[in-house]
Amino acid sequence: xxxxxxxxxxxxxxxxxxxxxxxxxxxxxxxxxxxxxxxxxxxxxxxxxxxxxxxxxxxxxxxxxxxxxxxxxxxxxxxxxxxxxxxxxxxxxxxxxxxxxxxxxxxxxxxxxxxxxxxxxxxxxxxxxxxxxxxxxxxxxxxxxxxxxxxxxxxxxxxxxxxxxxxxxxxxxxxxxxxxxxxxxxxxxxxxxxxxxxxxxxxxxxxxxxxxxxxxxxxxxxxxxxxxxxxxxxxxxxxxxxxxxxxxxxxxxxxxxxxxxxxxxxxxxxxxxxxxxxxxxxxxxxxxxxxxxxxxxxxxxxxxxxxxxxxxxxxxxxxxxxxxxxxxxxxxxxxxxxxxxxxxxxxxxxxxxxxxxxxxxxxxxxxxxxxxxxxxxxxxxxxxxxxxxxxxxxxxxxxxxxxxxxxxxxxxxxxxxxxxxxx
Numbered sequence: 001x002x003x004x005x006x007x008x009x010x011x012x013x014x015x016x017x018x019x020x021x022x023x024x025x026x027x028x029x030x031x032x033x034x035x036x037x038x039x040x041x042x043x044x045x046x047x048x049x050x051x052x053x054x055x056x057x058x059x060x061x062x063x064x065x066x067x068x069x070x071x072x073x074x075x076x077x078x079x080x081x082x083x084x085x086x087x088x089x090x091x092x093x094x095x096x097x098x099x100x101x102x103x104x105x106x107x108x109x110x111x112x113x114x115x116x117x118x119x120x121x122x123x124x125x126x127x128x129x130x131x132x133x134x135x136x137x138x139x140x141x142x143x144x145x146x147x148x149x150x151x152x153x154x155x156x157x158x159x160x161x162x163x164x165x166x167x168x169x170x171x172x173x174x175x176x177x178x179x180x181x182x183x184x185x186x187x188x189x190x191x192x193x194x195x196x197x198x199x200x201x202x203x204x205x206x207x208x209x210x211x212x213x214x215x216x217x218x219x220x221x222x223x224x225x226x227x228x229x230x231x232x233x234x235x236x237x238x239x240x241x242x243x244x245x246x247x248x249x250x251x252x253x254x255x256x257x258x259x260x261x262x263x264x265x266x267x268x269x270x271x272x273x274x275x276x277x278x279x280x281x282x283x284x285x286x287x288x289x290x291x292x293x294x295x296x297x298x299x300x301x302x303x304x305x306x307x308x309x310x311x312x313x314x315x316x317x318x319x320x321x322x323x324x325x326x327x328x329x330x331x332x333x334x335x336x337x338x339x340x341x342x343x344x345x346x347x348x349x350x351x352x353x354x355x356x357x358x359x360x361x362x363x364x365x366x367x368x369x370x371x372x373x374x375x376x377x378x379x380x381x382x383x384x385x386x387x388x389x390x391x392x393x394x395x396x397x398x399x400x401x402x403x404x405x406x407x408x409x410x411x412x413x414x415x416x417x418x419x420x421x422x423x
Contacts, residue, residue, distance in 0.1 A: 048153035165340035186319035197289030210238035223287030270421035
């Protein structure tokens, strides 16, 4: 059972000091997605036929991309603090500058996305009216909103003949997800894992299973989340079910597991906002966590460990996608492929420190660490050797994707899981 801790290294001074980061917003975003999916289902706009089967997808791709050419412009919108920055100039992004020098494509880069729900609400009326949203490339989480974009015809099908670097360097764990089989509409931007984080000094032993969160010795010192999406999916793992293929009968078993945990007094708090600080203070001995939060906490001096339980953990992704109304889609597709070059993915990972979807970037980060000195070297050494940024093959084999839900399933799901933490 892999148990991961990271050495204390100072936080690199590469992130802008102002504005919420994607890391911080994730805790709120998944919770918001759990509470608001039905609002997304009732938005104006008709569903379109979603192509299925290789021949139908090929026709859709050909139909969209026929006759399109580069324009030399790209409007890219992202979350805050979610790309590489120049330490000497926080407004400059070296990989974007290098892309422009090489391709001649001028990039207008904006950091306007706060969470899936608010972003969808902002741009959906423009989509529904047939207007452009003003962006050619955007980052969208792999949650229920991404399914809505696809079902409503808001995303362009990708021409994979123009994505050779994704084909060659994209990690196997980041391809062919349940929310976008075959990567017809998306390629991962950054990723992360959901598992168990714990303080070994407080627990007194290694945690290896979701069942350890039922251990009476941890009563009142376990953290769980006010998030039906993540809670339901990890509970499915706990009862031995792959979330992606789960049925309503499986969901009832998972909900019963969570009620058993709650009724036994195991859970101190259900919160996506405070679990990291509670672990660091010692208020919690173990908690449901994002892998990146353990990495960051240990950089601040904590000695936490992260584990992918024997039954499995969750892999989530934020994804690059091209709006169907994009004015410069070929330029966007060109950047998509560029982001999958190992040297580019490495530069981005050295700043954002999430799970990198390009495994070969690890050797580039290690090379950069060897060439660096002092503080920067210690930071890059930690990154290049951390399974929290570059998961091992055995870890990837244990990771599962979130269950994709249709509208009726969302109602059943929320009715089962929301009352557990709302009681």
